[in-house]
Amino acid sequence: MAKPNLSPKIHLNKDNFESLLQERVNNEISKYIINTNEIDESMRYALTNPGKRVRPLLAYLIGDVLNLNLNMLDGTASAIEIIHTYSLVHDDLPCMDDDDLRRGQPTLHVKYSESTAVLAGDAMASLAIDIILQDSCLSSDLKVELLQFLMKTIGPEGMILGQIQDISFETTDVSEEQIIKMNELKTGALVEFSMLAPVIIAGEDTKQWGKIAKRVGITFQLIDDLLDIQETEEKLGKAAKKDKKKNKKNYPICFGVDKTRDKIKEYQNEVEVLISEMNLSEHPISIYINKLFARQK
C-alpha cells in the first residue's frame, strides 16, 4: 500500500465540524479543476455552487468515529460530491426535470448551454472516478473495492435505475414499496455509499452502519420531497411544487404529508436506537444526522 503523507489528526467538535469539513471538501475539490477551458469552467461553476456538502460530511464524520486520519477520506469525499453534482447537472436538463435554478443560481445548462451541461456531467463522473484511482492513501485492492461499490451505487442497477423509474412513474400507478425503492436507488444509494466508504477504508464491519445508512438515505429524499411541497419557490431557491405539476410521483404526493411525516419519524427513531447502540449519541455524527432530519431547506 502507498504511504500517505498524513497530517495531524483534526479534532472535530459539535461547534466546528460543519464549517471545518465543508471548507475541507471545498478546498480538496478545487485542487482537481485547474484548467481554463469551458469544461473545467463549467464544472467549477457547478461545484462551487454553495451546497451543504451533506455526503462528504457524513463520510468524514463516520471516518472520525472510526479514528481514521481524515486524509484517508479526502479523495473519496471529493469524488462523492462530484458524483452527486454530476447527477444534479444531468437531472436539471430540459429533457429531464427541466430546472432553471439550483441552490438559487442558474443551472449549468442555463448558464452555459445544454451541450456543455451534458459534457460537464460526463466529465465530472470521469473525474470523480479518477480521483479515487489516483488517491495515494489507498491500496489498489481498496480502490477496486470502493469503485466496484460506487459503480453499483450509481450505475444501471443503482442511481440511474432510480432516475429512470422516477421518470417512468409519471405515467404509471405505483405502490408505496415502489416509491420507497425508487427513493433508495435515486438518492439513498449514494448517501449509503458516503456512509459506508469510510467503514470500508477503515477495514471495519459495515453491518450496523449499513442499517443506519439505508434509513438516512431514504429519509433524506422523503424530507426533500416534503419540503418541495411545503416551501415556496423563493425560499428553496428552486422550482418548488414543480414535481407535482409534472405528474411526478413521490411519497408525500402519493400518500400525503402526514403519512410522510410519520414515515420520517419512524426511520428517525430507528436511527436513534441504532446510533445509541454504538454509544455515539453525543458524537457530531449523531448531531449532524439529527440536523438533517430536522432541516427546513
Next chain:
Amino acid sequence: MAKPNLSPKIHLNKDNFESLLQERVNNEISKYIINTNEIDESMRYALTNPGKRVRPLLAYLIGDVLNLNLNMLDGTASAIEIIHTYSLVHDDLPCMDDDDLRRGQPTLHVKYSESTAVLAGDAMASLAIDIILQDSCLSSDLKVELLQFLMKTIGPEGMILGQIQDISFETTDVSEEQIIKMNELKTGALVEFSMLAPVIIAGEDTKQWGKIAKRVGITFQLIDDLLDIQETEEKLGKAAKKDKKKNKKNYPICFGVDKTRDKIKEYQNEVEVLISEMNLSEHPISIYINKLFARQK
C-alpha cells in the same frame, strides 16, 4: 493476481479474424446487459446496433501479436465498445450533433426519449468501468493502471475536451494544429487506448505501439470526416454533409479534400513503416489497419 479460466488459444488468420472477433465481442457485451427495464433495453438497443467493432478488434489483434490469451482482453474490449457507444449516444442528442440516424437506425433518443438517452449514456460509462473492475483475469494493480489510462482518455482532458472543442470551433477560427489536436482528443484517444491496453496487459513497452496508435487514431477521424463530405445520406446511414451545414469545422472542410487525402496518405505511410519495423506486415493487425485506411463507409 486472480487465476483466470483461460480458454484454448484461438488461431486468427486473415480470412476469419474479423467475423470471429466481432462475434466474440458481441457475445461478451450481451452477458453484461440482462435486465428487462428501460435502461437495459435502451443500452441493448444501442449496443446491438450493427457496428464494425473497430476498437475491440484493434485490441484483440494486438493482443494476438503479443501472444495474449484473448480471455485476458474480453472485459477490456467490451468496456471499450461500451464507452464508444456511450459517447455516440450523447453525441447524437438534439443539443449536441442532433442526429436521427446511426448506422441506418433511429438514434437512441429518437427510439426512446432524450432523457433515456442521457441516462443510458451515463449507465454505459458506469457499466464499462465496472466490467474492468470485475474482470477476474486482471490484478487490482492492472485494473487501476488501465482505468487511470481510460479516465485520462475519456475525461475532461481527453475525449470530452475534444467534444467541447468540436462544438466551440463552430464559432471560432481554428488552425490546422488545433483541428488535428481536436481529432486526437475526440476520436484518437480512445483508439489509442484500444491499441495500448493490450500492450499494458501483456506488460510490454508501449513506445512503438504508441506511435502507431496515435497515427491510426487521428487518421480514423480524418477518413470519417472525408467520407462525411463525399458520401450521400443513403450510403452512410447517417445525416451526411450535416457537419458542414452546422458550421462544424473539420480537416477537409477547413483545408480541402485533397490536403486531407495527402494527410491520410502521410500517416498511412508512417504506420506502414512502423509496422514493418516490427515484422508484422503479414499479421492480421496490418491487414486490418490497411482496411481501415481504405474504408469507404
